[in-house]
Amino acid sequence: MTKSQTEMTGPANRVSGIGRLLIAVYGVLALAATGRSFVQIVRAFDEAPLAYSLSALAAVVYIVATIALVRRTLLWYRIAWFTIGFELLGVLVVGTLSLVDPALFQHATVWSVYGSGYLFIPLVLPLLGMWWLASHPPTPSRSRA
Amino acid sequence: MIEWFTWFQLAIAVPGGLLCIVLGLVGRKPTDLTMGATALVELLLIVQLAAAIAAPLAGNTATGSLLEFYTYLVSAILLPVVAGFWALVERSRWSTVILGVTCLSVAVMLYRMNQIWNVQGS
Numbered sequence: 001m002t003k004s005q006t007e008m009t010g011p012a013n014r015v016s017g018i019g020r021l022l023i024a025v026y027g028v029l030a031l032a033a034t035g036r037s038f039v040q041i042v043r044a045f046d047e048a049p050l051a052y053s054l055s056a057l058a059a060v061v062y063i064v065a066t067i068a069l070v071r072r073t074l075l076w077y078r079i080a081w082f083t084i085g086f087e088l089l090g091v092l093v094v095g096t097l098s099l100v101d102p103a104l105f106q107h108a109t110v111w112s113v114y115g116s117g118y119l120f121i122p123l124v125l126p127l128l129g130m131w132w133l134a135s136h137p138p139t140p141s142r143s144r145a
Numbered sequence: 146m147i148e149w150f151t152w153f154q155l156a157i158a159v160p161g162g163l164l165c166i167v168l169g170l171v172g173r174k175p176t177d178l179t180m181g182a183t184a185l186v187e188l189l190l191i192v193q194l195a196a197a198i199a200a201p202l203a204g205n206t207a208t209g210s211l212l213e214f215y216t217y218l219v220s221a222i223l224l225p226v227v228a229g230f231w232a233l234v235e236r237s238r239w240s241t242v243i244l245g246v247t248c249l250s251v252a253v254m255l256y257r258m259n260q261i262w263n264v265q266g267s
Contacts, residue, residue, distance in 0.1 A: 020239040021246070024231070028224065028250050035216045043212055 022125075022132055023069045029121060030062035033110045054094065055109045061086055065129070077138045084133065088126035091115055095123070146197045146207070146214070146262040151255055154189045158252040161186060165245030175232035175240050183232075183244045186251055187225040193255075194218055197262075209265035214258055221254040 037055035045052055061083050068080035095114035097104055108117055115122030161182035168179055197218065200206070207214055228247035232240040 017237075017239060020235070020237070021242055024228070024243040024246055027227070028246070031220050031224070035220045039210070039213045039216050043210065 019069070019132055019136065022128060023066060025121070025125060026062065026066040026069060026129070029110075029118070029125065030059065030066050032118065033059035033062050036110060050104070051109050054090075054111070058087075058090060058110045061090070069129070069132075072138050074138050077133065080129070080133055084126045084129040087122065088130070091122045091126065146193065146200060146258060147205070148259065148263050150189075150193065150196060151259045154186070154193065154255050155252055157182075157189060158186045158248045158255065162245045162248030162252060165248060166242055167245075169238050169241030169243075169245060172238045173241055174236045174238060175244060179241050179244050180229065180232060183225045183229055183248060186248050187222070187229070190218070190222050190225070190251065194222065207262045209261035214261045217254045217258045217261070221251045221258075224251055 033055065037052065037059045040048075040052045040055055065080060065083035065087065068076045068083055091111045091114055094109060094111035098109075098112040110118060110122055114120060165179045165182060168176075173179070197214070224247045228240075228244050232244055
């Protein structure tokens with residue numbers, strides 16, 4: 001898990017090709033979620049502790065998922081599955097709750113209404129991420145090449 | 146924030162972003178053109194930052210939250226830098242696509258910044 005193992009490796013690993021794009025989009029979303037929760041928490045955390053805590057949690061999960069997609073060890077692969085699964089669960093549960101019981105989430109989070117404030121990217125991205133992980137399991141022998 | 150300048154930025158960032166995505170998808174590695182478009186987007190953001198700092202002195206104050214505005218602006222300034230380094234380190238077609246995605250992300254953020262500064266009443 002040293003830097004030299006995970007960076008600047010050959011094309012035959014999880015961070016090659018279109019996977020780079022996935023990581024870039026995850027990075028942008030992590031930045032967006034972090035920025036938003038930063039503003040919400042600094043400005044008025046008391047107004048909606050639940051929604052704002054959730055925003056912060058979502059931001060952290062996106063950051064971890066981004067890192068996990070870059071790293072290719074078995075441990076990070078599992079972390080990637082866990083975080084991306086958590087994101088899908090989050091966007092489905094919070095998205096549904098925000099429609100069924102709007103009073104619960106009066107203040108927007110990245111996952112409200114299935115991520116409509118973010119062009120539904122939070123809904124689509126975990127599915128793409130899972131497809132990517134499923135089709136690119138870690139192959140230690142090849143990734144060291 | 147100066148409104149016409151923001152629209153000018155969008156007029157550069159949106160076509161520039163689309164151009165990078167198209168060129169990337171057809172297999173072009175990052176070139177002076179696509180790197181230049183991203184660099185131009187970055188340069189205009191720096192100008193916008195200077196304008197945003199100076200504008201309130203001339204009576205042009207934000208209608209919305211300055212905290213939110215600057216969070217967007219600082220994030221937007223970081224994006225092209227990261228994408229640019231990425232494109233320099235890894236010269237593949239996907240780096241060109243990433244340059245495009247970055248330009249379009251900046252465009253979305255500029256649109257939001259314009260809403261915060263000019264539209265949002267508080």
